[in-house]
Amino acid sequence: MVPWRATDEGFVTPENLDWYRRFAQGKPGVLVVEATGVRDIPSGPLLRIGDDRFIPGLQKLVEVVREASDGETLLFIQIIDFLSVRRRPEKEKYFEKFFTVAVRHRTGLAELTQDSRWATASDKDVRDYLCQASDAILESVLDSRELEALRYGYRERVTDMNLDHVRTLPSELPPVFAAAARRAREAGFDGVELHYAHAYTMAGFLSALNNRNDGYGGSRENRVRLPLEVFRRVRHEVGNDYVVGVRFLADEVIEGGSRVEDARYYALEFARAGFDFLSLSKGGKFEDAHQPKVGQAVYPYTGQSGYECMPTVLSDQVGPFGRTVPLVASIKEAVNRGGFTVPVIAAGGITTFSQAEEILRSGKADIVGLARQALADPDWFTKVRLGYGTEVRRCTYTNYCEALDQAHRAVTCKLWDRHDLDEPGAATVDDGRRRLIPPAWKRS
Ligand SMILES: Cc1cc2nc3c(=O)[nH]c(=O)nc-3n(C[C@H](O)[C@H](O)[C@H](O)COP(=O)(O)O)c2cc1C
Ligand code: SF4
Numbered sequence: 001m002v003p004w005r006a007t008d009e010g011f012v013t014p015e016n017l018d019w020y021r022r023f024a025q026g027k028p029g030v031l032v033v034e035a036t037g038v039r040d041i042p043s044g045p046l047l048r049i050g051d052d053r054f055i056p057g058l059q060k061l062v063e064v065v066r067e068a069s070d071g072e073t074l075l076f077i078q079i080i081d082f083l084s085v086r087r088r089p090e091k092e093k094y095f096e097k098f099f100t101v102a103v104r105h106r107t108g109l110a111e112l113t114q115d116s117r118w119a120t121a122s123d124k125d126v127r128d129y130l131c132q133a134s135d136a137i138l139e140s141v142l143d144s145r146e147l148e149a150l151r152y153g154y155r156e157r158v159t160d161m162n163l164d165h166v167r168t169l170p171s172e173l174p175p176v177f178a179a180a181a182r183r184a185r186e187a188g189f190d191g192v193e194l195h196y197a198h199a200y201t202m203a204g205f206l207s208a209l210n211n212r213n214d215g216y217g218g219s220r221e222n223r224v225r226l227p228l229e230v231f232r233r234v235r236h237e238v239g240n241d242y243v244v245g246v247r248f249l250a251d252e253v254i255e256g257g258s259r260v261e262d263a264r265y266y267a268l269e270f271a272r273a274g275f276d277f278l279s280l281s282k283g284g285k286f287e288d289a290h291q292p293k294v295g296q297a298v299y300p301y302t303g304q305s306g307y308e309c310m311p312t313v314l315s316d317q318v319g320p321f322g323r324t325v326p327l328v329a330s331i332k333e334a335v336n337r338g339g340f341t342v343p344v345i346a347a348g349g350i351t352t353f354s355q356a357e358e359i360l361r362s363g364k365a366d367i368v369g370l371a372r373q374a375l376a377d378p379d380w381f382t383k384v385r386l387g388y389g390t391e392v393r394r395c396t397y398t399n400y401c402e403a404l405d406q407a408h409r410a411v412t413c414k415l416w417d418r419h420d421l422d423e424p425g426a427a428t429v430d431d432g433r434r435r436l437i438p439p440a441w442k443r444s
Contacts, residue, residue: 191243
């Protein structure tokens, strides 16, 4: 879970160490460190692993987790690539800075206004006119990507074959992921999780919307090609005795997107290739995200696909609980039927011990993952193990933490971030109004 605690250069901070120490104290079987960028490019206060200079900080993080969990918690790191997403611009800024006047805009304006002078008007006149134009005019003169850049902020896709750096992703990404995985091993992590889910680059390749024409888009076989090539390169780099897992989508939950049939196919391909675990998520896409306010970036967890990724209590009769589990069960069944025993992981709205136990006992998944419930109570694991389940602080799934993530603010949980603020040594943010990690569990 991204907690927004790294430095702007992507280094591990004392706050990162406190965060992971606190989770490790609850002794989950495995802790997966937040999505960590594989490239050496600025990405705000998100962890990075795109250069050897990041290794010492990550090494420290590994040591802290080992010590806090008495060596009982395995530590993986999730590694990720993402394409460019810009904030929604002011209209004036968009037309002045980002908009390129083309012949088709001039032709469109000339037709609409019955005025042929647009063919030779200056670029500035075209920009100024469009900046003042009605929505109807903009919708007839701009293409869908220009309208999107104006109304949501510019966003790259894996299908932007006109962009050199996008066209070359199939040759660029395998070595970049492999080097990141090698650094993870050097830093002492027990394994890496390749992030092929949600709104990120590799998920873009797996998406049914990927119609690249270079052999990496179109059919399922082509869409899974780069994800497999990245895996093979990573495996080659870290060796067979190192855990390499994958997180991908059981369903994209967007129009024209990949469905569970695609996920079953990918799962079999991933199992055959030799991944050590398959972790399923759902949705979390830009395609159906709500329009951001001017100056903010589009957030891929605001539409229906976002809802299915991090479901809240505002829901149907199923509520936020285990909505991905039936899909995971069908994926696991296909994997096992194919002769593979690679563990399949379910996550999303898993909150009580009995719910987790039922998923495992009935064979719907091999492992269960908790994100928000673990944030609400990092001691969940110890409490249920020791029979203190009634003392678990239950997540209410109202997504206060998600709102903080959306605003790029330090993520905390509303169930504990105002508790014991005067506790000596409690680190806080917002002028002392929120503590950064939960108080220690005082066993009754
Ligand atoms: C604040 C926050 C940060 C998250 N960061 C990540 C992340 O870095 N990588 C990831 O795969 N999922 C991330 N997720 C999604 C969770 O892993 C999980 O799929 C989702 O919250 C549903 O599971 P849950 O009901 O147990 O929370 C994040 C969720 C939240 C609330
Ligand atoms: S802030 Fe709300 S949704 Fe997030 S972990 Fe806490 S209780 Fe759960």
